[in-house]
């Protein structure tokens with residue numbers, strides 16, 4: 172008899188072995204995590220944000236620990252799309268999990284060029300369009316903060332790529348549902364949220380902000396209630412699937428996001444604290460599905476709305 | 478990338494003792510790490526199973542005992558994480574990952590080695606000394622502290638055959654002044670084949686300048702706030718001396734050749 176996998180998930184035309192995906196930027200290009208578990212158990216590998224040209228990242232302090240959270244200001248350090256394709260894709264292609272490439276641009280044209288470049292690359296299963304990075308001077312979050320800009324970037328990327336398109340939203344907005352509807356209308360196949368919340372810390376001795384860029388992105392358990400609320404709101408606002416993330420560190424957290432409406436969930440900061448977080452959550456979620464008496468975890472999706 | 482697949486799991490605390498007013502040594506039974514570890518590598522320890530403090534705390538390996546299957550870390554209580562670690566009891570199940578990072582390179586001519594330690598920078602030197610001494614090297618260790626309360630390890634290092642010269646500004650050491658002044662004086666008197674330094678940023682920077690001027694190859698063990706310790710987040714950087722991009726201390730280091738590091742980075 173064929174063993175049924177209660178965690179099997181389909182998302183924007185992709186078949187995932189589980190709803191658990193890595194959150195971009197918290198697992199590099201997955202080589203490091205592969206030392207700890209078989210990446211084949213991931214629903215998908217979402218890689219660190221890629222830009223057209225290489226970026227060395229931000230100078231000075233890049234990390235600040237906060238109560239149950241972490242502020243980062245990495246600044247999208249990455250080898251650039253060409254080196255990513257030649258240097259990282261060969262390894263990623265060998266893993267038995269779909270690869271979702273997170274892309275970031277300074278301009279609309281850069282998003283378009285990235286989408287076009289990655290379109291025919293073997294092994295790339297989908298694009299995650301990051302219009303929500305708080306750690307770069309231009310572009311990034313600016314695109315995610317306004318419905319018009321968000322919709323324009325989405326339309327443009329859609330025109331340049333046949334791949335399933337996931338648009339990653341910033342929580343640093345007043346009306347997340349409006350942005351979500353805008354990117355859905357512009358052709359997004361799925362939405363992921365949340366990226367990090369804008370935050371800061373001040374050195375009381377030097378009396379200056381600790382980060383050179385003043386603000387950074389807050390992640391980790393501290394942001395979970397905000398992330399959950401936004402996933403809940405977006406689930407109501409759109410028909411396309413939602414990848415929920417923000418502070419998930421246990422299977423219970425993952426279950427909450429699914430009940431709020433997430434089709435898949437991203438694990439970020441938790442993997443940085445415990446590289447075995449995803450396998451541990453996987454186990455817990457599987458047992459939970461069984462206990463809830465569902466054949467597939469999808470049956471629990473959005474149940475909190477009923 | 479780390480050279481070996483690191484162990485990630487639980488290790489039992491077999492000792493956690495105060496060795497100086499604010500300094501403790503935690504010894505853990507973890508044959509997996511003890512077998513694979515090299516001097517200069519580190520372990521990343523969870524101080525709490527709760528969400529706060531969230532991140533693990535990195536510590537250099539201060540003892541590597543393959544026969545007993547144990548490793549130790551020598552740590553100074555400076556904040557919440559180290560405070561919690563100091564409360565670990567015998568038999569405590571400690572959540573850790575290691576060994577991590579690249580340790581000291583010991584394949585270079587090292588017959589007359591020089592250690593320069595500042596404060597807790599003394600931590601990684603004992604296991605390094607063991608390896609060098611087994612190879613018949615002679616070792617001089619210049620060790621700077623602020624006051625007598627900060628001294629640790631001296632008798633242990635001396636027992637295995639390291640010549641330790643202490644420096645302090647309060648006059649408690651052999652030399653009255655900063656360890657880098659002691660270093661300058663020492664380099665005028667004696668030639669060394671290889672230098673190793675660990676300590677505060679400013680000390681490492683001055684040590685680099687003095688050693689390069691004396692044409693002494695120098696390895697430095699660097700610190701930075703770290704999150705994962707694994708190369709996942711790219712958060713713990715220091716600029717390369719090429720002026721273009723960054724080292725990632727957790728995976729490229731923590732030990733790097735001093736000439737490869739631009740110490741002008743601290744704001």
Ligand SMILES: Cc1cc2nc3c(=O)[nH]c(=O)nc-3n(C[C@H](O)[C@H](O)[C@H](O)COP(=O)(O)OP(=O)(O)OC[C@H]3O[C@@H](n4cnc5c(N)ncnc54)[C@H](O)[C@@H]3O)c2cc1C
Nearest residue numbers: 534535536537551552553556557558559600700701702731
């Ligand atoms: C590779 C590596 C090896 C290390 N080895 C040792 C060692 O052998 N012995 C030892 O005592 N310490 C070592 N440290 C430093 C040690 O990790 C920090 O002192 C510790 O994380 C502080 O935790 P806390 O919660 O007690 O302090 P916090 O409350 O987090 O902070 C207290 C103070 O310590 C500073 N600090 C916090 N984290 C670090 C860090 N990672 N590096 C430097 N300063 C920090 C903070 O800026 C603050 O000023 C090492 C650090 C690294 C990166």
Ligand SMILES: Cc1cc2nc3c(=O)[nH]c(=O)nc-3n(C[C@H](O)[C@H](O)[C@H](O)COP(=O)(O)O)c2cc1C
Nearest residue numbers: 194195196220301365366390391417418439440710
């Ligand atoms: C160190 C770090 C780097 C990140 N880099 C990226 C990135 O390159 N692209 C992106 O879309 N999101 C990035 N993020 C955001 C995460 O993917 C995720 O949306 C956010 O951290 C919330 O999830 P978490 O609380 O589980 O970490 C980064 C987060 C962290 C902590």
